[in-house]
Amino acid sequence: MPAAELRELIVEADGGSRGNPGPAGYGAVVLDPVSGEPLAEAAEYIGVATNNVAEYRGLIAGLKAARELAPGARIRVRMDSKLVVEQMSGRWKIKHPDMKPLAAEAARVFPASQVAYEWIPREKNKHADRLANEAMDAGKRGKQWQPSSSVAALDAGAARVVGDAAAGAAKARAALAGAAAVSGTSASAAAPAAAPAPSGAGGTLPAGGGTATLPAPATAPAPAAVPAPAPAATGSERTTSLETETEAAAPSVGWGPADLGAPATFVLLRHGETVLTPEKRFSGSGGSDPELTAAGLRQADAVAAMLAARGTVQEIVSSPLQRCRQTAAAVAQRLGLDVRIEDGLRETDFGAWEGLTFAEVRERYPDELNAWLASAKAAPPGGESFAAVARRVAATRDQLTARYAGRTVLVVTHVTPIKTLVRLALGAPPESLFRMELSAASLSVVAYYKDGNASVRLLNDTSHLR
Numbered sequence: 001m002p003a004a005e006l007r008e009l010i011v012e013a014d015g016g017s018r019g020n021p022g023p024a025g026y027g028a029v030v031l032d033p034v035s036g037e038p039l040a041e042a043a044e045y046i047g048v049a050t051n052n053v054a055e056y057r058g059l060i061a062g063l064k065a066a067r068e069l070a071p072g073a074r075i076r077v078r079m080d081s082k083l084v085v086e087q088m089s090g091r092w093k094i095k096h097p098d099m100k101p102l103a104a105e106a107a108r109v110f111p112a113s114q115v116a117y118e119w120i121p122r123e124k125n126k127h128a129d130r131l132a133n134e135a136m137d138a139g140k141r142g143k144q145w146q147p148s149s150s151v152a153a154l155d156a157g158a159a160r161v162v163g164d165a166a167a168g169a170a171k172a173r174a175a176l177a178g179a180a181a182v183s184g185t186s187a188s189a190a191a192p193a194a195a196p197a198p199s200g201a202g203g204t205l206p207a208g209g210g211t212a213t214l215p216a217p218a219t220a221p222a223p224a225a226v227p228a229p230a231p232a233a234t235g236s237e238r239t240t241s242l243e244t245e246t247e248a249a250a251p252s253v254g255w256g257p258a259d260l261g262a263p264a265t266f267v268l269l270r271h272g273e274t275v276l277t278p279e280k281r282f283s284g285s286g287g288s289d290p291e292l293t294a295a296g297l298r299q300a301d302a303v304a305a306m307l308a309a310r311g312t313v314q315e316i317v318s319s320p321l322q323r324c325r326q327t328a329a330a331v332a333q334r335l336g337l338d339v340r341i342e343d344g345l346r347e348t349d350f351g352a353w354e355g356l357t358f359a360e361v362r363e364r365y366p367d368e369l370n371a372w373l374a375s376a377k378a379a380p381p382g383g384e385s386f387a388a389v390a391r392r393v394a395a396t397r398d399q400l401t402a403r404y405a406g407r408t409v410l411v412v413t414h415v416t417p418i419k420t421l422v423r424l425a426l427g428a429p430p431e432s433l434f435r436m437e438l439s440a441a442s443l444s445v446v447a448y449y450k451d452g453n454a455s456v457r458l459l460n461d462t463s464h465l466r
Contacts, residue, residue, distance in 0.1 A: 008033050008074040011062035012120075014128035015054025015081070016136060023139055024049035027131025028062030030069060033076070040065040041147060043131040045139025055081040056102035058132065059088070063109040075115045080122040080129075082427025089117045091455070119427075119452065262406040263447035263455070266397075267313060268418045269303060269331075269410060271323040272296030273440040279357060284414075285346040286383060287354025289322045296323070299441035299465060300330035306464035307410065308334040315404055318412040319345040327441070328412040339412075344396030347414035351383025376430035386416065386430055393420045401448045421446055425454035441465060 010031040017024040024047065030040040042061035046054060059077065066075050079085055086092040087103055094103050122129065135145040273296035276283040283290065292300060307313050308331075317340045318328035328339045353361050361369050361380075371378040379385035393416075400409065415438050423432045425446045438444070438460050445458035 008076050009039070009066050009070060010076050010078060011059075011066050012078045012125055012128045013055070013058035013062040014079065014125055014132045015051060015056070015058040016129075016132045017049055017051040017054050018136060019048075021048055021050045023047070023136055024051070024054040025132050025135030025139055025145070026054045026058030026061060027128045027133075027135060028058045028065060029127045029131065030062065030066045031127075038127065039069055041131060043135040043145040045135045045144055047139070050098070052081070052083055052096070053098055053102065054132070055079065055084050056099065056106065058128065059084055060102065060106050060109065062128075063106060063115075067109055071110075073114070075110055077115060077117045078120045078125065079117070080120055080125045082119055085117045085119045086453070088115075091453070261450055263449045264401040264404050264406065265408040265445065265447045266400070266421065267307075267408060267410045268421060268444040268446065269327065269412045270415060270418055270438050270440060270442050271319075271321075271327040271412060272299035272303075274323050276355065277440050281355055281357050282350040282353045282361070282380075284348045284350040284354055284383070284416075285321060286349035286351055291322050292326045296440065297326070297330070300327045302464050303327075303441050303443065304331040304334040307331055312408050313337070313410045314407045315409040316340065316412065317342045317345065317400065317409060319347065319414060319417070321346055321414070324412045324414065328410070331410060331412070342396055342400070344392045344399075345411065345413040345417050348386070348389050348416045349384040351380040353380045353383065373434070376433075386420075386433060389416055390420050390424070390430070393417045394424060397421060397424070397448075405450070418444055422456055422459060425456050436460070439465075 010033050011028060012031060013026065013028040015024065015026040023045070025043065025045045027043040028041070029038045031037065032039055042058075042065050044057070044061065046057055049057075059079065062077070063075065066073065077085075077088070083092070087094050087099065088106060094100050131145070138145045272292045274283065274290040275293055276290055277293075277296070313331070313335060314337075316328055316332050316335070316337050318324045320341050320343055324345070325339070325341070331337075332339050353365070356364070365381065368378075368381055372380060376386040376390070379388070400411070416433070418438055419433045419436050422428075422436065422444060423430070425448075426432075436459070439462050441462070441464075443458060443461040443464070445456070447455045447457055449455070
């Protein structure tokens with residue numbers, strides 16, 4: 001079989017850090033694209049590191065394992081790290097000094113023309129996630145990951161196509177062997193030799209390494225069309241995030257540049273000032289519904305004038321709360337547009353904390369506040385958790401991006417929904433909500449593309465108020 005006929009291999013990689021930075025490890029698996037069978041695994045405990053460093057180390061290990069199998073194959077990398085996928089795809093700049101050498105090392109494993117990157121949600125990256133957790137567990141015991149103790153091969157039951165897994169894997173191995181023969185490399189040299197393996201998770205561990213090449217079955221049964229089983233739950237989860245949301249996987253855009261068309265662009269406008277804004281009191285959807293102050297009305301007029309001069313907004317949607325509806329109305333009047341109300345854009349219900357300052361909450365509800373700061377799943381007494389807010393905001397985002405594909409939409413809402421949209425676009429953990437500043441009547445911009453990717457273009461711009 002000519003080398004040109006060699007099809008792709010899939011690399012799935014993951015990394016985790018229990019503390020971020022903290023004890024860290026990575027996992028990676030090379031998969032047959034036809035059957036979903038794992039062909040090689042890699043995992044390692046790397047000591048104290050950040051989650052991003054572990055993610056990159058997992059990518060590098062996965063790419064090197066794929067190169068050992070088939071240096072001429074096209075590689076489709078699938079990861080749930082938005083940061084790594086966007087940086088390696090060239091859409092995001094790499095600024096952190098720890099990331100630059102790791103990204104450069106990953107880029108050297110294969111020519112760029114042979115590698116495509118695809119973001120997948122965490123629940124579709126369970127095999128690599130499990131390997132990373134096994135590596136961290138081994139590190140906790142003072143050991144390194146060993147393939148003989150890995151149960152990650154069980155995830156191979158989640159076949160990615162309809163068809164016989166063993167037959168598909170046999171075809172894939174034949175293609176690898178054929179390509180190796182054409183290139184002058186023996187099949188045994190193209191992939192490390194495999195020794196007999198324990199039942200359920202075979203493999204050999206090269207000396208000093210953390211990579212296992214999984215052995216092939218001796219024979220392959222005749223193909224038979226059978227439904228692909230659903231992925232099995234592993235129960236493992238990364239410890240660096242306070243919450244996991246389910247998001248749609250980003251479809252691949254192929255090996256070359258793709259015309260994704262104009263994105264749905266959200267111009268995110270926080271409402272103008274209310275009586276609660278200057279004192280930074282909790283102002284959600286569960287207490288009073290304050291209107292804009294005189295200063296807030298001036299802010300709304302200022303942003304309306306700027307947006308009218310720019311002339312790019314085509315639609316307006318708003319939270320149902322009065323402060324947002326007033327802000328949206330000021331812009332709508334200037335632009336001659338209608339305002340559509342979206343309940344999913346309302347602010348968090350802060351329950352018993354509504355109208356209180358942070359200091360007052362700290363004094364009256366110290367235990368509840370500590371729990372709220374530590375977990376996105378914790379809610380104020382009688383209120384709503386950030387996890388619940390994220391679910392409804394993400395659902396509203398998906399509805400709006402579908403409805404307004406290729407259009408620019410002014411989204412008038414509140415602090416938490418805006419921060420949530422930004423953090424989801426960045427793939428940032430829930431605790432990042434506490435690390436963003438959003439002023440009254442500020443503008444932020446996120447663009448959503450057809451392949452499921454998002455680009456944050458602006459955050460907390462208040463130049464129109466000066």
